Amino acid sequence: MHKYNDENRQEGGNMQNNLFQLRKVIMVILGNAVYAFGVAGFVVPNGLITGGSTGLALFFHYQFNISIGLFVGIFNIIMFVLGAWILGRAFALTTLVSTFCYPIILSLFQQLPFSKGLTNNPILAIIYAGGLIGLGIGIVLREGSSTGGMDIPPLLLNKKFGLSISGMLYLFDSGILLLQMFISTSEQVLYGILVVLIYTMVLDKVLMAGKMQTQVKIVSDKYEQINEMILKTMDRGSTLIKAQTGCLRKDQFMVLTVISNRELPKLNTLIKEIDSNAFMMIDQINEVRGRGFTIEKHHKKEELLR
Numbered sequence: 001m002h003k004y005n006d007e008n009r010q011e012g013g014n015m016q017n018n019l020f021q022l023r024k025v026i027m028v029i030l031g032n033a034v035y036a037f038g039v040a041g042f043v044v045p046n047g048l049i050t051g052g053s054t055g056l057a058l059f060f061h062y063q064f065n066i067s068i069g070l071f072v073g074i075f076n077i078i079m080f081v082l083g084a085w086i087l088g089r090a091f092a093l094t095t096l097v098s099t100f101c102y103p104i105i106l107s108l109f110q111q112l113p114f115s116k117g118l119t120n121n122p123i124l125a126i127i128y129a130g131g132l133i134g135l136g137i138g139i140v141l142r143e144g145s146s147t148g149g150m151d152i153p154p155l156l157l158n159k160k161f162g163l164s165i166s167g168m169l170y171l172f173d174s175g176i177l178l179l180q181m182f183i184s185t186s187e188q189v190l191y192g193i194l195v196v197l198i199y200t201m202v203l204d205k206v207l208m209a210g211k212m213q214t215q216v217k218i219v220s221d222k223y224e225q226i227n228e229m230i231l232k233t234m235d236r237g238s239t240l241i242k243a244q245t246g247c248l249r250k251d252q253f254m255v256l257t258v259i260s261n262r263e264l265p266k267l268n269t270l271i272k273e274i275d276s277n278a279f280m281m282i283d284q285i286n287e288v289r290g291r292g293f294t295i296e297k298h299h300k301k302e303e304l305l306r
Helices: 001-044 051-063 068-087 089-109 122-142 148-159 165-182 185-209 223-232 261-274
Strands: 213-218 239-244 251-259 279-285
Touching: 001 089, 001 122, 051 068, 051 148, 051 165, 068 089, 068 148, 089 148, 089 165, 122 185, 148 165, 165 223, 213 223, 213 261, 223 251, 223 261, 251 261, 261 279
Parallel strands: none
Antiparallel strands: 213 251, 213 279, 239 251
């Protein structure tokens, strides 16, 4: 009987892991498709320039009439082999899908009618190109994967020489933009800088989406009641920090808790009902790890109310 239950649990675990891997692959493909759509629909038709392997491909396309999809495919394969050799198997597995997926999707998109351009307005093209590229790369990176290509040299330099990955990424992107000055006007270079800035900002937002939380510190004589309310009514954890008031030098506890952004109005109301003079400090924090956020709670709300 125990053996049967163990086998069922193992099968369930394997199935759950397979579904997780399938979802991950689908999201990586989706991210690459969004990225390719931004390039095919807005960057290429409007003669925009950008960084990364796509920016390098644009240089060779305008200078030597080499297919963008073909160049990206060959470049990504070379970078993939180099990365797998130096960074190992784990890196290769997480980058394999993007390495082959992006250039194929880009080549297919370039055969469709929208690749002739969805807008002739350069400002609209810059905004949509930057937004879609940032969104696409963000989706891929959120899955713990890599878009390959120009992501790989900074990783290699970091491993070999300890150089900053983000610093190297900016350096390579800047170099690619400068390289395209030979085939572009100064106005196009300025547009290219805007595209890079927009997709960098969007990328940061995508990576932080759903992770930002609100940290609240509460100073009140009724800290015990407030703490109990947070635990029971809000079903959130709390920490009591020893504090001393600056004027009267009164020793008391400050209540620290972390909640989601949408829970803040409710917490505000409940605290005012307990102590309308409570002093609150509210901060936005980028990410929280631990029980109740990245680790499942060990207790149920009903157990806490007993």
